[in-house]
Amino acid sequence: MTGKTLYDKIWDAHVAHEAEDGTTLLYIDRHLVHEVTSPQAFEGLRMAGRKVHAPDKTIAVPDHNVPTTLERNNGIIDNEESRIQVEALDTNAREFGVHYYPVSDIRQGIVHIVGPEQGWTLPGMTVVCGDSHTATHGAFGALAHGIGTSEVEHVLATQTLIQTKSKNMKVEITGTLAPGVTAKDITLSIIGKTGTAGGTGYVIEYCGEAIRSLSMEGRMTVCNMAIEGGARAGLVAPDQTTFDYVKGRPHAPKGAQWEAAMEWWKTLHSDDDAQWDKVITLRGEDIAPVVTWGTSPEDVLPITGRVPEPGSFGGGKIEAAQRSLDYMGLTPGTPLSEIEIDTVFIGSCTNGRIEDLRAAAAILKGKKIKDGLRAMVVPGSGLVRAQAEEEGIADIFKDAGFEWRLAGCSMCLAMNPDQLAPGERCAATSNRNFEGRQGKGGRTHLMSPAMAAAAAVTGRLTDVREMM
Amino acid sequence: MDKFETLTGVAAPLPLINVDTDMIIPKQFLKTIKRTGLGKNLFDEMRFDENGAEKPDFVLNKPAYRDAEILVAGENFGCGSSREHAPWAILDFGIRCVIAPSFADIFYNNCFKNGILPVVLPAEQVETLMQDARKGANARMTVDLERQEITASTGEVFPFEIDSFRKHCLLNGLDDIALTLEKASAIEGFESRAAQSRPWV
Structure with a gap:
């Protein structure tokens, strides 16, 4: 018998039912829920007269829509649609009796930061959430992936997912x-x-x-x-x-x-x-410090590189690269380190943890951000924020000229008021540089927290090694 | 969920690779707590200018394709977020079948939960269908799920593969949750075994 991969082992430990054609009901140990992809699922349960099968294994936290400015502490969300969505989560979490961290709780934050922080995510588990970055929890040796709202409803109702093996x-x-x-x-x-x-x-x-x-x-x-x-x-x-x-x-x-x-x-x-x-x-x-130049996360080059020629690619990528450069307002051949930015965003489920803030602060210590730049740090959770304040990191950011925000997804996907205006260019520690991702017409360059901090100081994409 | 059996309709060509879910339905439209009404914002940033006026060059704004029911696109269609708002917007617009050389995993799954058929075909066949779709309102294709075939306006037939369980659910418009709840005893059995072997979960 051949050996098994880690994935095989976790999969085998969670098969609740297997049909003859291999279609499997996979048991879900942890279901994380946020306000954007769950309201229709809870509504579906309500209409069918169903309950949440395992409320003890279900954890809800608002993150995508919530404002990250200090005024939010007054309990006010100005955007009516956002407020309705956050209120719907509040109502659903209480009505269905699931674990819940409301906006006012210091443990609130981005769902993928809260789960591990609170010890909900453990090795060998199956973890799902109506969010593609659920993959984060795989760091623990947990099988974790994103699902759509219909599947959110399916997991709420049955604590299983219909799956075929990858x-x-x-x-x-x-x-x-x-x-x-x-x-x-x-x-x-x-x-x-x-x-x-x-x-x-x-x-x-x-x-x-x-x-x-x-x-x-x-x-x-x-x-x-x-x-x-x-x-x-x-x-x-x-x-x-x-x-x-x-x-x-x-x-x-x-x-x-x-x-x-x-x-x-x-x-x-x-x-x-x-x-x-x-x-x-x-x-x-x-591996070198890298940045993205285009509108797909695959558009990656070392910071020492130059904006590529679309013709250097093949197939459908030639058109895609041209479209990316048009959108990004870049000319082939330009050194990446000469691209000027006007915004810096440090945060997200990719890079909103304490270590990320430490890495950025290490670069920023004793420095100021370039004049005219807008720079913000959005800690991944209330607890990350508190820890950063205790360690003195918050002061480094503030002294450098960064806005020190409350926890949430913020400008990673710009569902809350934190957005780029058309044509604005951002050094971001988030995960997607898609067209319009951080605001309609906004231009995103993905990079590490240390690289984003370096860019904040110089006002252009910068090789962090020059500052070390 | 509506059944999907056969569909004959206009196919719109969208020859782009890596069409992501932010393109399909930008985040400002994710604030709804309903599944319906998203069709008017499908491909919003490609379809409308900053004043909300239609961009005449975008395929779905062209007279021939305003009532398209099929979309032909490039590889890795639907990449990015897990938002089911993407298939909801496609469905609400009136498109029930997307043909591409490949799809992103979560988007592909989400289609089946909403009565949309995603069809994977080899890149050169998709290119042939893309050419066919470029003919405009005359580009009426027929998608037959039972037979697993697409017939182009030229009469050329393209067979496709699909998972048998998904096909069964789509053909019959079945509700996944009701099907799974029929297996409640298997789930309870799993839970009582797991309570012994992994009590900390």
């Missing part, structure tokens, strides 16, 4: 990272290599020395963008780093249950003789 892909990052290179550069570089559809049909397991050396925060950044590579989910096998992070969190097991859990968690790794459908290897030493 294929196994191994992405190995060998060696060590050079100074200035971070988890964000790893994950963007992978997408730059495989393309945004390279992972379609697969679950990716990230492994290799460079991944092992990452903190949990870094692993979450890598897994977060598995979806940008098209994969259903990304995984990192749990190890001592994982166990140390999880231990003592509010909803992590304790005492004898911790011991029992550890016994199983230690078996959660791919066997040496596991079969892989696809293997990709990158050398950690070859």
Whole structure:
């Protein structure tokens, strides 16, 4: 018998029913819910007279719409539609009796930051949410992926999902990272290599020395963008780093249950003789600090590069690249480090954790942002914000000229008032540079928190290594 | 969910790769708490200018394609977010079938939950259908789910593959939740076993 991958093992442990054609009911251990993709699902339950099957395994938190300015503490959301959506979550969470962190709770934040922070996300679990960046939780060795609203309703009603199994892909990052290179550069570089559809049909397991050396925060950044590579989910096998992070969190097991859990968690790794459908290897030493130049996360180049010629691509990408450059207002051949920006956004489920804020603050300490620039930091949760204040990081940001915001998704997808105006150009630590993503006509360059901080100081895309 | 059996209608060509869900339905329209009414904002930023006026060049604004029921697009259609508002907007506009060389995973799943048929065909066949779609209102294609075939306006037939369970649900307009609840005893059995083996969950 051949060995199993980590994905195989988690899958096998969650099969509640398997039909002859392989269609499987996969049991879901944790269901995270936010205000944008859930109202129609709760309404569906109500209309059918159904209950939430496992309210104890369901965790709700508003994040996408919530304002991040301090006025929100007065309990006011000016945008009526946003307010209705947040109120609907409030009503639904209370009526159906699920765990809930309202806007006023210090534990509120981006759902993918709150889950791990509170110990809801544990190794070996299945985790879903009506949000594609659910892939984040794969950093714990949990099978985690985004679902649509119909599936949200299905999980609420049955605690299962109808699934067919994906294929196994191994992405190995060998060696060590050079100074200035971070988890964000790893994950963007992978997408730059495989393309945004390279992972379609697969679950990716990230492994290799460079991944092992990452903190949990870094692993979450890598897994977060598995979806940008098209994969259903990304995984990192749990190890001592994982166990140390999880231990003592509010909803992590304790005492004898911790011991029992550890016994199983230690078996959660791919066997040496596991079969892989696809293997990709990158050398950690070859990864540079990168930025995106276009309107797809696959449009990645080292900061030392130049805006590419559309003609240097092939197939449908030639037209797509031309369209991207037109939208981005860029000329082929321009050095990336000469592209001027007017906005900096540090935050999101990709890079809104304490380590991300520390990395940016390390660059900003004692410096000021360029005159006229708009720069904001949006911590991923109320607890990240509080910790940053305690560590003095908040003061570094404020002294540098950054706005210090409350927790939420904010300008990553600009559903709240944090948006780019047409033509504005942003150095962003978020995950998508799609047309209009951060505001209609807004232009996004994705990068690491340290790179975004460096850009804030110079007012242009900047190689962070020059500031180290 | 409405059944999908056969569909004959105008096919609109959208020869772009990586059409993402922010293009299909920008975030400002995700604030609804309903499933309906999103069709008027389908492809909003490509379809309308900053004053809300139609951009005449965009395919769905052209007279021939205003009532398109089929969309032919480039690879990796529907990439990006999990928002089901994307298929809701497509359906609300009146499109019930999207043909592309590949789809993003979550979008593909979401289509089936809403009675939309996503059809994957090899890139060169999609290109042939794209050419056919460019003929305008004469580009009436027929999609037959039972037979798993698309017939172009030229009469040329393109067979396609589809998962048998999904096909069954789409042909019969079945509600997934009701089907799963028939297996409630299997779910309860799983839960009682898991309570023993993984009590910390």
